Amino acid sequence: MTLPTQDWFLVVLYAMFWAVRINGCVRRGRQPLLRGREWFFNVRVQGGFYDGPGKAILRQYWLRMMIPFAVDIPWAIAIFRSGQLFQLNFLVLATSALIHANHLFSVRIAERQARAYAVKESERPAARLALSLAPRRLRDYTNPVFEGVLAVLTVSSLIFLVGYYLASPPHVSARIVFGAPLFMLYTQAGMLIIKRAAIAWPSPVPTEHAEEHMHASEERRRYYVRLWDWSRAASVASLVMWPVLISLPGAAGNRALAIWLGACLVAGVVATVLGEIKRKQIAALAARAMPVLLPDLLASGGAGWPVCYQPSAPVLMLKSARGYSLNLGNSIAQFTAAYVAGFAVLVFVLTRMAP
Numbered sequence: 592m593t594l595p596t597q598d599w600f601l602v603v604l605y606a607m608f609w610a611v612r613i614n615g616c617v618r619r620g621r622q623p624l625l626r627g628r629e630w631f632f633n634v635r636v637q638g639g640f641y642d643g644p645g646k647a648i649l650r651q652y653w654l655r656m657m658i659p660f661a662v663d664i665p666w667a668i669a670i671f672r673s674g675q676l677f678q679l680n681f682l683v684l685a686t687s688a689l690i691h692a693n694h695l696f697s698v699r700i701a702e703r704q705a706r707a708y709a710v711k712e713s714e715r716p717a718a719r720l721a722l723s724l725a726p727r728r729l730r731d732y733t734n735p736v737f738e739g740v741l742a743v744l745t746v747s748s749l750i751f752l753v754g755y756y757l758a759s760p761p762h763v764s765a766r767i768v769f770g771a772p773l774f775m776l777y778t779q780a781g782m783l784i785i786k787r788a789a790i791a792w793p794s795p796v797p798t799e800h801a802e803e804h805m806h807a808s809e810e811r812r813r814y815y816v817r818l819w820d821w822s823r824a825a826s827v828a829s830l831v832m833w834p835v836l837i838s839l840p841g842a843a844g845n846r847a848l849a850i851w852l853g854a855c856l857v858a859g860v861v862a863t864v865l866g867e868i869k870r871k872q873i874a875a876l877a878a879r880a881m882p883v884l885l886p887d888l889l890a891s892g893g894a895g896w897p898v899c900y901q902p903s904a905p906v907l908m909l910k911s912a913r914g915y916s917l918n919l920g921n922s923i924a925q926f927t928a929a930y931v932a933g934f935a936v937l938v939f940v941l942t943r944m945a946p
């Protein structure tokens with residue numbers, strides 16, 4: 592059967608995305624004051640900072656949060672005018688990536704501006720740092736039973752889809768049968784890359800108050816690991832449902848699809864609320880651990896900013912005098928670049944397949 596386009600689901604999903612991102616803007620707008628008015632993010636500032644130069648720096652930071660809206664709104668208008676609402680999926684993915692990248696660089700810009708008004712003693716890089724000699728491994732944060740269940744369900748669904756396609760009449764579209772599953776599988780691969788990056792992210796801690804730093808870092812790391820694991824589980828659940836949805840006849844298939852999408856929306860709302868509660872708990876832990884100013888790891892002057900190529904450095908982001916630079920010599924950055932290129936190829940192939 593040919594599944595009807597569930598425009599209502601895409602519109603509701605996009606509306607939920609707006610609700611989540613507005614909440615994110617409010618949360619990010621409060622982050623500079625997370626530790627009180629003596630701090631601007633991780634910079635300990637002088638008294639009266641927020642009544643003087645800090646007011647302009649904070650306003651500029653808030654304005655930079657609006658940059659993704661300048662991309663999102665015109666794109667969304669074009670999608671709604673064209674009626675191709677399936678493109679809202681790509682809009683949400685692209686805007687989510689832009690929001691996080693924009694926030695990362697915006698925070699670094701704001702902190703660099705605020706350091707001109709910092710308490711001098713607090714701006715000395717940590718003299719002593721503790722580094723674990725045992726690297727964190729992906730398997731240490733992986734549940735074999737959980738991964739085994741996901742693998743069995745994925746393979747079983749793919750086998751069923753291949754059998755269904757081979758046994759169907761010639762007019763059945765390969766894009767209908769395999770398009771959505773391929774997209775789900777590819778997004779799962781992306782989640783694994785992000786999970787690996789979260790696990791491998793270095794967390795040097797000062798010898799003073801080391802326990803608070805280690806506890807906050809580990810809680811944050813495990814939060815993101817669980818987030819991506821359950822996101823992958825949700826993707827596998829959709830993959831399992833796909834053969835059921837395309838094999839049901841006519842009205843039964845449409846009704847089952849509507850029920851499934853409604854259940855996905857409810858689950859998404861519940862997961863968002865629970866995730867926000869956990870995020871606030873982690874933020875409270877981070878606020879109790881005083882920030883550490885790391886020494887510059889690149890040549891002075893910020894050579895190579897905002898990107899650099901340092902294969903000898905085992906981290907994804909390197910701190911320089913001008914901020915943080917993306918290390919293209921890191922394997923995770925290389926995997927990510929290949930993944931983005933592959934995603935573009937996948938979208939091109941799927942749009943060229945006969946409907």
